[in-house]
Structures are given as structure tokens and as C-alpha cells.
Amino acid sequence: MEDATTALVATDTAWLMVACAMVLLMTPALAFFYGGLVRRKNALNTMMMSFASLGAVGVVWAVVGYSLAFAPGNNFIGGLDYAFLRGVGLEAEGTIPHLLFFAFQGTFAIITAALISGAIAERMRFEAYLAFITLWVVAVYAPVCHWVWGGGWLHQMGALDFAGGTVVHVNAGIAAVVAALVVGPRRDHGRQAMLPHHVPFVLLGTGLLWFGWFGFNAGSALAADATAALAFVNTLVAPAAALVAWMILDRVFTGRVTAVGAATGIVIGLVAVTPAAGFVSPMSAIVLGALATGPSYWAIMRRSRSRLDDSLEVAAAHGLGGLTGALLTGVFATAAWGGVDGAIAGDWRQLGVQTLAVIAALVYSGGATFVLLRAIGAVLPLRVEDGQERVGLDVPFHGEQAYVDGDGALLTIPRPIEGRRLELRGPQPVSTATVQVSDI
């Protein structure tokens, strides 16, 4: 971040623009991944939680988030030099325009915040959620990002996190657990089967996420070089392996290869390879992708029977997937492929550093998220009313339904027929005869 004397490289600029657009697309993709998993009556609310992050986090990142993460500061947090994008211009930051680096990082912040929404789907008040993610990016994401990528203490210790296993996935995963606990389980949790209302949307989200993830991982090389190509290829093979592994697990344990499972497997492969992408060989990435499905599969099978209502499995998929990936990075990394030597290459030290980084993220993010949610909860109710949860959040909070026929929808703007009806509807004497009819 310090060296701004280098010159712009057009190829890197082009590649980072493309990568950044791809990462931006991941947030709408997540909206579909999550939106398909909830019940129809909450589809829009769930999708809006992702979309709203594009606005709220996008703006707060420009205002102050980026500065806290990347402006010169101390070991724990950046300064305010870049607040309101002061001093962030088109000069080179590495080999790309500083503003483009800001934007690329912004798309990471946006999706990390949106990831958490899966844990509190179908029951959190939309206003409270907006307040939460806005503050969370400032108070939790920006510091952790600074530690690892902004020159902070984990960076200095040599923690490897190529594209965000710790910063993005472990961070969001533990925040998800805390949020699910603080907001509490859905009223139907453990009592009713709450089924995904639209599995094709889950697959659509998965396809677009995978596409965007190439930008996420290979873009994190911040240049169109061999490292980027390595990260790119690993982002192809690791999820392929994870998908195969998940299909086998599913077939063995439930007897059938589910589509939601396949989607989950792909995502876990993507998550797990994120911290490792530029540091391990493709064959290692294949093994890593396949291995990472184990813990997450186990966790998902257990979770649904537990009291923890992490509704869309953020902790199991992203938290645990990111954690496994971060640790396995310490195992599989080799200097030959651009990392430092990890356990397999004979050096166990890196695994220790990785573990420390994960623990630090778990502790800080978990604690700060808890405090933040309690603080917001003291001002605004976090949770919808029981009746709202029963009819679904779409109508009470968004005034819309996802899929509408229009049956029985009457316009309320004044018009001839409406005028006539309004007059009918004032308080008026009701004859018993009338009552008989209407009151059956």
C-alpha cells in the first residue's frame, strides 16, 4: 500500500476492471442463491438483504470503510486519510489506478456483509439489518481487512490469505453464528419443514457465483500475471473436486445426489480455495477442494438438528469452509507455487500462523459482532413480530410479493368505481339480513 511510485500498467488495469465487475456480480448472485433457499413468502426480503448491501456498504466503504482498512495507520486499524476518498485518485497503486483498487476492495466488503444475511434470514427487521451491516463493515470488516491486507499485524506475521479465506469467509461465518444466536431461531425452526422455494434460483446463484469468483480469486493477484493464472486455474479445479466429493457424500449418506447439495459443494470448494488460490499447485487444490467438503458436510447434517438456526448455513459453508481452507493453505502451500513452504513442504510454522490468524478473526469478529448487535438491539427491535414472521416478511417490510397473479388486487387511487366503493365502506347501519350473507 505504501509504494505508489510504480506506474500504471494498462493490462493490469483492464484485468482488474473485469475482475471487479465479476466480483460485483457475485452479490446479486448471492441474492439468488439465498433467495431460492428460503420460503416463497420471504423471497424478496432475503434477496433485498443482498441488494441493499450494494448500496449501504458501497457508500460507507467510500466514506470511511476503505480508509480504515487501507489508509496508513497502526497495526490494528488504518487512519482517516482516505475518508471521503480524499487523496484516492487515478495515480498508480501498485500497477493499477488507486481508485480501481478501492473499488475492487469495495466489492469484497459488499459481499462479505451480504453473506451474513443468510444466518438471520426470514426473521430480522430490515431496518435493523441495514444498520447492522453498515456498522459491521466499519467496525469489524475494515479492521480485520487491515490486519491481513492493509499492512496490519497478521500481515506482518506472514499470514497467507490470498483472496479472503479469513478476511471474508471466516469473518462472515462467525458473525453469522453470533447473529443467529442474538436474533434467535425462527419460530418454525425444528418444528416445521422449511423448504427451499426455488431450487433453480439456487443453481443460478451458484453458476454466477462461480463465474464471479474467478474475478475474486484471480483478481486478487492485482495483476494479469502467472500468479493470477494459477489462482484462476485453482478456482476451476477445486470446486470441481468439491462438487464430486459432495455428490459422493450425498449419495452415500442420503442415497440421493441433491441439487441443493451440489450447489453447496461448489460453494464450499470455492470458499476453501480462496485463501490458497495463488499459493498451491492445481493438484493440491483438487485435494484441498475435496477435503474441505468433509467438515462442512458433517456440520450441515448436524446443524439442522441443533438449536442454532443459522438458516442458510453460513457458518458451515463459509465459516468452516474458510477455516478449513485457511488451515490447509498452511499445509499445501509451497514456495515453488508462489506461497511459502507449508507443512507438506516440511515447514509447520506456516500452519501455526494460519491458525493464529483464524483464531484472531474468530475472536474479534465474534465479539465485536455481538456487541454491535446488542447495541443496535437496544435502539431498534432486531426481530420482526410474530405475525409478520407468520405471513412472511415480503409484504410487511417491502409491500410486495415475489410472484403475483394480481387476483383481488384493487387500485386505491381515486377513480370512478373506487369512488363508489369508498362511499359504501364508511360506517353505516348494517341490517341483519346483510349480516346473514356476509358473515357465514
Added chain:
Amino acid sequence: MEDATTALVATDTAWLMVACAMVLLMTPALAFFYGGLVRRKNALNTMMMSFASLGAVGVVWAVVGYSLAFAPGNNFIGGLDYAFLRGVGLEAEGTIPHLLFFAFQGTFAIITAALISGAIAERMRFEAYLAFITLWVVAVYAPVCHWVWGGGWLHQMGALDFAGGTVVHVNAGIAAVVAALVVGPRRDHGRQAMLPHHVPFVLLGTGLLWFGWFGFNAGSALAADATAALAFVNTLVAPAAALVAWMILDRVFTGRVTAVGAATGIVIGLVAVTPAAGFVSPMSAIVLGALATGPSYWAIMRRSRSRLDDSLEVAAAHGLGGLTGALLTGVFATAAWGGVDGAIAGDWRQLGVQTLAVIAALVYSGGATFVLLRAIGAVLPLRVEDGQERVGLDVPFHGEQAYVDGDGALLTIPRPIEGRRLELRGPQPVSTATVQVSDI
């Protein structure tokens, strides 16, 4: 357009290919944005209006549209030198192959024509629509494009239109108003509530539009340089700010943050930043995006109560959004960020030029669209029959329904059972007994 002596730059070629593919994707994205907003019975017709533009406009652009816009000509229209792509080859046009420049511009023409379809959705005959957009691109889009980007009079006056606020959005917006007036309102307009049948599709369209818009705006730099990066970043932050502003407006005025509103807000932010993208600082873009929501919000709230049935708000979103953006470009532009100095930088002259460009587009496009539609209407009926409008346009015009169960669908090709039925169905004596049964 004149200087063809420069050499190809591979990076710019690569970036423009990507940008062009992204812009192409915007038309299917628009199909979903629009298709989700109409009633189920018109979903395919509405989507097909966008898809058909990919074919009809794509071909006519190669045949003659590109030439009229960009071939050497006079101040008002290009010549026919490039008709049928004569002389358009792989030689450098700027730093990219001329053919690639043609293709990039073609994707702009395609989506501009498709934008208009939102104004006459659910009631215009498909054949008449095809004739209309094909001719419109030749008679309206190509000239206006020539004025601003092809070396025409507005270009010479120094009008700033980075990626098409005037050429694309104001142009399509006013054409939409005229089309809605000439074709007339839907029979249910103002009488029935016509609700979006599939809001997730609206969000899907929005996500893909945003993704594609990075190519639209940053690609308009025609190179992978710092200007492209600036346009890129502005395309990220302006819609984010517009989204936040829209959510606040919605919350204040209707009490609820609607998903359709969020989608609209994002699109308006994108539209408004289009003319300004490469000329203003990101903080200005944020302000511009937020400000632009005001007029459009007001217009949408009013429009639905008016007689103007611009069904999917093309005028309010694109026309007014583009207009606001074009004028604000004259306010926020600064030479320091690549534009010329605008009102805030102390020079009010640019605002005057911008106003003139907008007015010219409004007058010419409005007038020519009117004449064109009247002319087509003299040959073909513009409007579907009442009965077709009632059952929806999908079956009468496309012979399909968007979502089918197959209940009661009988094959009509000859087959054993069908043979038996056909024979039953010829004219035959009908006993009263039979009648009793079937005629209840």
C-alpha cells in the same frame, strides 16, 4: 473516426472485447427486468421485444445503421461508405480494430431500441414493433449518434456525453413517451392494478444490467486507461448512492423499501452517471447518483396516476434520469478529472451546451418517432385487438405461454388415439341427450 493511422493496442482490444460482450448481455438483462414487471400473460412477449432487437437491430446496424452514424458525412448524418460493412475491417480505429468498434457501437444501438419497448408493453403488435425498432435505429438513433459521437454538430459544439446519457437514454426516453401516446394506454390502465408478475426477475435483470453497465461506461473510454478506470469506479459508486437514496425516499413516502423500487433506483443511478462517467470525480458521482433519484422518483409517483401509460417507466427512469445526468454533467465536470470545467468549477457555459444537446435530442427524437409510428400505423395496425390484450399477448403472438403445466395440452399430429378423436369431431348429428350433458 478520421484518424485511422494509429496502431492496434492488444490491451485495448482485449478490454473492448470484454466490454462489448458485457454490453451485449444487457439486452437479455433488460428482457428480464422488463419481463418481470409485466403480467404473466405478457411475459414472453415483453421478453421477446428485447431479444428481437438483438436480431433486427443487430442486422440493420451492419447493413446501414453503423454507416449512417459513423461514416464520413455532414454535420447531421453520416454517409453510406460503411454500408454492408464495406471498408470496415481489422485495421485500427483509434487503438482497436475498426470492426470491434462497429460491434461495440452495435450493442448500444440494440439496447437503446429495446429500451423503448417498456413504454408500449402489453399492447403493441409484435410485427409492428419489429418494423418500428428497425426503422427507428436508422432514422432516429443513427443521426443522433452521429451528432454526438460521429463528429456531428453537437460533437463540434463540445457536448459531453461520455457513454450515452443523451444518445441512449434521453433519446429512448422521449421515443418511449411518444410511442406510449401514439399506441395508447392499455385497456386496464387506471382501472385495474397491473402488478409485476415476477419481482425476482426484475432483480436478476438489475444485477446483470449493472454488470454489463461497467462495459457500457468504462468501455466507452475505448481504451484500458485511467479514464476507463474512472468511468468504472463511478459506475460502482453512483448507483450505490442512488440505491441508498431511493430506499430512503421509499421508506419516507410509502413506509416500505420495495424491491422494485431498489431495482429502479439502481438503474436510475446507472443512467444518470452514464453521461458523466469519465468526467467527474467519484465523490461527485456519488452526489450525482443520489440527486438524480429525486426527479425520477417524483415522476414515477405522478405518472401512475396520469393518463400517460408509459407502462414500465421508460421516460421517468431513462428519459428523466438521462436528462438529469446530462445536465449534472455540466455541473460536476472538471478538467482535472478528464472533462472540461463545469458549473461547480466555475464555468456555466458547459451547462448551456448540455442543455442544448438534450433539447435537440428531445425535439428530433420525439418528432421523428411520432412520424415514424404514424407511418407504420398507416400500413400495419400498431395495436393488438381487444381480445388479445385480454388474454395476453403470449399465446396470440408467440403461440406459447411462459410457464406451462401441460394440463389439457393435446398433440395434434396424427397418432392412433388422435385419429380416433379426429373422427369423433367431424360434424355429426347431436342428440339432445348429448346436449344435456355437455351444455350445462
Added chain:
Amino acid sequence: MEDATTALVATDTAWLMVACAMVLLMTPALAFFYGGLVRRKNALNTMMMSFASLGAVGVVWAVVGYSLAFAPGNNFIGGLDYAFLRGVGLEAEGTIPHLLFFAFQGTFAIITAALISGAIAERMRFEAYLAFITLWVVAVYAPVCHWVWGGGWLHQMGALDFAGGTVVHVNAGIAAVVAALVVGPRRDHGRQAMLPHHVPFVLLGTGLLWFGWFGFNAGSALAADATAALAFVNTLVAPAAALVAWMILDRVFTGRVTAVGAATGIVIGLVAVTPAAGFVSPMSAIVLGALATGPSYWAIMRRSRSRLDDSLEVAAAHGLGGLTGALLTGVFATAAWGGVDGAIAGDWRQLGVQTLAVIAALVYSGGATFVLLRAIGAVLPLRVEDGQERVGLDVPFHGEQAYVDGDGALLTIPRPIEGRRLELRGPQPVSTATVQVSDI
């Protein structure tokens, strides 16, 4: 493949990464294209056939497929030098990292295998399908790919196949015919109307396919040069022309412009231009795109009345489209545009070579696919049971439904109320009184 002494070019690396991501997206896109065309009860199974290819073929390609196609070998098949990616690293292969070339080719193998699934949709056992595509890529795709692109005999004869008309589309098309014949028609084929359950998904798939196809065709230049730009532009104009041609055919022969037809037309235009993309002028591409619709239109109209249940028209769209494109490449190619001179330029020899290449692919792929399916069929049943076909494959094979309301879905994990019910449900004396009620 031989010359590995060249150096990496960053621009080509960047472009190929983008192109590869775009091609990857085509497989999910295909899932939606195909998924929308089947009946609701088979939607997930059909989509999963594409998604599963991402895993199964992705992994087998790394393990052995790539090596058989591209490692040094004889005229008919590559060796095992690259098995398990041995020796495939970040060194330059042409101007891009070898691994990136592997990945780019991998995405082609993935989608080619997935294409076949359209022919046996709604009736093939999922396990048998997985075994089939995995082995097919090794035994059929890799050799044919080696012949044409890996330095094999067709390559040496000078067969032109820019991006896979023969390797991908003819190959998949004939395999589809064979698979449809071996697995047999659906029980309702020719007896019931089996309608596309979700036409918007077909359009969504089409839009994303077109987007990805830019990477497919222009990426096949393996560099961001003028040839790539030519292939790119042809990938824009040929499908546009094919779309127009198809809409006209549809209007003339059925009286209505169908949306499924429009989608089909676009895909056929894309398929047909694939072998020609970097060898013909854009005006030729327009003619080629339009011409290619003829045979496929005719085939689709006939096929549905025949006994061949190639359910989603893989043969007509991809097989025949690819064949027409491959032959027309021999007609329209000119040395001036980067190919060799074809028939129109006066040299009929190339047309002969093209014909030979197509025939070779038809014979080998057809035969080997037959043997392969018979072999698998000897071990595993290829076909679902009659009852499974009747209720649809989603529940029996994937344990899920695509769209769920949750009505009547009861959790089976132990919980208070469940405990009570379980006890009720053991074998118990049934009074006739009880029977009276429940047994109506």
C-alpha cells in the same frame, strides 16, 4: 502445442482468463436452457446433468483427459505425459501459461459432455449418466480433440475448426442421436404433449450462452489480437442474422414467432459460426448464420414427428448446426480474413477436407458412443423405471422438487410432536369404524 519456448504475454493471459470464465458460465447457462425446456417434474434432474459435468468432467480432464488430447502422442491420441497435470505449469504455452490453456480446454470438454444430456433428458438414470459422460470425455472427446487441435491427423490435413464446430458440436450431436436411440424414447413421446415448463429460463440460458460464446470463439484465438476481434464480431453478427432468419421461418411456417424458436435460432447461429469465426468476413458470417437455420429448422420440424426422441434437439441444433457451419467454413473461408481460401474464393479442396473431418467425427463419435453406452448398460441400468418416469426424476433421483410450497411436508427428525405421531403409526388394531372414515 510443440513450441513452448515463447514467452508469456500479459494481455493474452488476461484475455484468456476472462474468456475461460465466460466459457465456464456456459455450462450453468446450458442448465437453464435445457432445464426450461423440460417438464417441471424433471427440471432439477435436467439442470443437474449440466452441473454435474462441471465436477465429473472437470476432474477427469485434469486427471487424464487433457493429457490424452494435448500431450505429445501419435496421430490419433495424445500420450499420458500430462496425466495428473504432471509438467503442466505456469510456463508459456504459446503466449499464455500452460495451466491456463489446460483450463480453457477443460471448459470446452465440460460443456461438450453436458450438451449430450439434452438427448436423454427426462429418462436416463443419473448414476449411469455420470459414468457415461466421464468415460465419454476420455474415450470420445479427447481423441477427436486431439485429431483436430492436438496435432492429430485432421490437423495435419488442414481441417479448419476455429472453435469447435466439429470437435464440440458435431461430436456432441451425433453422440446425442446414439444416446437417444440406445436409451430409447420417453414413454410419452409421440403420445403426449411435453411442453417446456419455463420458457423464460430458456431465454435466460440463451442470453448467458451468447455472452459466454464470445469467450468460446474469440478466446479460441488464444491471444487478444485481430483474429480474436474478428471471431468476436462474427459471434455477434452471425447469431443476429440467424435470429432474424428463424423468426421469419417461424412466422411463415407456424404463423407465430415463438420464443423457444428465437432461442433456438440464436443458438444455431452461434453453433454454425463456431468453426468459421476466425476465418470468414463478417458479411459472410451474416450469410452463414442465416443459411444455417434452414437445415436445422427443417430437422426440428420433422424430428418431433419421428420416433427419434432426441428430446431437446441436440442433433438438430448442435449436430446439424455444427455440420452446416463446418462445411460452410469450407465455402466462405478466405485467406484474406485469416483462413485459407475456400470454395467461394475459388478453391474447393478445403470443402473436401471439411467434409472429411465431419465424417470422421460422425463415424468415430457415433460408434464409440454406442459401444460405451452398451458397456455401461451391461453394468448399470441406463434407464429409470416406468414409475419414476411418471412422477418425474427430481424426487426419485435427487430427493427434491424444483419449486416447493412446503404443504404437507413433515420433518422426520425426532421432536415432541413427531414422537407422538410415530407412536400412532405403529401397526395397531384398526377398528372398522376408523376404516370407514379414512377409506372413502
Added chain:
Amino acid sequence: MKLITAIIRPDKLNDVLEGLFEIDVHGLTITRCLGHGGELESVETYRGMTVKMELTEKVKIEIGVSDPFVEKTVDAIVQSGRTGAVGDGKVFVTPVSDVVRIRTGERNQDAVTPTSYPVSAAF
């Protein structure tokens, strides 16, 4: 006590609802359905397959009313649901032997006659 079951055109639903509300019929249930009758069936085409759609979209309205109101209710439906073209639908009146309000358990006429209709709540 009778159950009135009307099959109407979907695009007349809102008109029929308004017609019913006007005569103060406020309790009703509607269901989307498909009907076959004298209407011309539509022909659809999918990739070379020509298909006759024998069923048209309809809406079914079910209304439980006390005997004296049957006439009035049927009339309201017939008047507000008519377009005059084939396919307007049918009204069936069937006997009901018992009615229960789930919320209170009130039964039959008892459950119906005395309660005063909560006008304000209903709108």
C-alpha cells in the same frame, strides 16, 4: 344454507369481487382453475410440435350464503361477470348441511345469524 360455486373469467374477477362487495357479500374463497367449454381452444407451437390447449384459465369463487341471499348473490355474479362471449362460465348452487366458523366453533345458522358484521374490521 347454500354453497354458491361460480366459474368465471380471470379478467372479470375484480369486477365480480366489487359486485359482491356492493351487495355486502364479504365471505368468499377463490381458486385458480382451468376450464373447458364452448370456447375455441388455442393452438400453441413448440419446436415443431403443434398442441391444442383444451383448457382455458378460469377462476372459481365459492361463497357460502344463507338461503334468502342466494338469488341476490347469483344475480350479482351473473351481472358483474358477464361479457357476452362464449366462456363466461357457470354458477352452481349446492346444498350445505352444516357450517362452522373455525375461530369460534360457532355452528350453522346459529353461527351465522346473530353476529353483527364487523364493518370496520372488514375494510
Added chain:
Amino acid sequence: MKLITAIIRPDKLNDVLEGLFEIDVHGLTITRCLGHGGELESVETYRGMTVKMELTEKVKIEIGVSDPFVEKTVDAIVQSGRTGAVGDGKVFVTPVSDVVRIRTGERNQDAVTPTSYPVSAAF
């Protein structure tokens, strides 16, 4: 006058329709529904949640017929809708006290008997 309500398998719908058209029953209304009966329920799995689907997809056909045709109609349904496996469904016959054709306002038997069925229009 009777209302025949049949619950059948969705994949037998087209067969039943053809069976009914053959005996010249052309007025009918169908609705998608879900049924529970003697069929084995299916088990589905979603991310570790195992779920018993107690309901299977069915289609309901409602047909108003005059009394002499009840038998014939029921027989046609039973014959064309049968597969022999559990889950084929039921037919209920219920009395109707009144029928009205919305298009004309014709009522009852009157509305039914004399009109000649427009054969050509119906196909």
C-alpha cells in the same frame, strides 16, 4: 342435476379428458391439488433435513351433468383414469340445486336442455 367431482392422477388427465370428450362431455373445470391417501409418501432431503411429503400431486375435475348422464360420466372417468395402483383417486357425486349460465343468465334445466351444442365451435 349433479356435480361430479373427481380426483385423479395428473398424468392421467389427458386420458380422462379424451375419455370425457368421447362421450360428449365438454363442460368441465379442473384444478391442480394435492392429495393424501393410501399412497406411499415420498421422502425428500434438504441439507440434512429429512422430510416426508405427505401429499402427492393430483388433479380435480368438476363436471356439472344432468341426472341421466351421471352414470355414463362416472364410468368414463373410472375407465380412463385407472392405472390399478394405489392413488388412482375418487369420484364424488353431489346434488346441485341450481345452475346458471353467466353469459345468458339461463337457469337450471331450462338453461340446459333445449340449447343445441355448438359442435363446430367446441372443437
Added chain:
Amino acid sequence: MKLITAIIRPDKLNDVLEGLFEIDVHGLTITRCLGHGGELESVETYRGMTVKMELTEKVKIEIGVSDPFVEKTVDAIVQSGRTGAVGDGKVFVTPVSDVVRIRTGERNQDAVTPTSYPVSAAF
């Protein structure tokens, strides 16, 4: 022989199903529908258009039962479907003149009384 038609809240459906299974009612058919009653209608907003949704989602359950079981069944529905808030729904009991099982062609009481309910197959 009676047909019981209940309109209930969708979120009470599983409770009602369990209530019915407990008293060994296993044959039933349900349909998604929309109801209008005393409930407050919801207001939705779409781009400046304010819309009153006069209809709320409901589920209709239809159960054919022999006369002696009508009471028991209605009670089960009322008890398991009640929330106490306006909108819980109604139960209608209507006479049935005939019942046929499509699989066997068995008719009426005959079709019903003697057969022993296949407990194991049903679960």
C-alpha cells in the same frame, strides 16, 4: 356420506393434517386458494401504485367421510386449525350422493365400509 370442505390458514395446514391423521382420517385432498373475509387486507405498493390486496392465502381441505364421522372430523379441524384471530376460516359440510374409488370401481358405502384400511401401506 358427507363431503367436508374446510378453508384454513396455510401455516396451520401441517397442524391440521396431524390432527386429522391422529383420528385416522387419511383420505383427503387439499388446494391452495385465496380468501376474503373479516381479515384486514394488506396494502402493497408498486412504483407509485397503491394496491389493496383483498384476498389472503388460504388452503382448502376436502374430505369425504361417512356420516358417523362427520362430527369427529369437523372437531379435529376446528381444534387443530384455530389461532383465535380473525381469518381462521370455515368448515362446510355438504351431502354426497355417491362415491366411487377409481382404482377398483367400488361404489358408495359398499366401496367404503368393508375394506380394511391398509395401515402399513399408508405410512
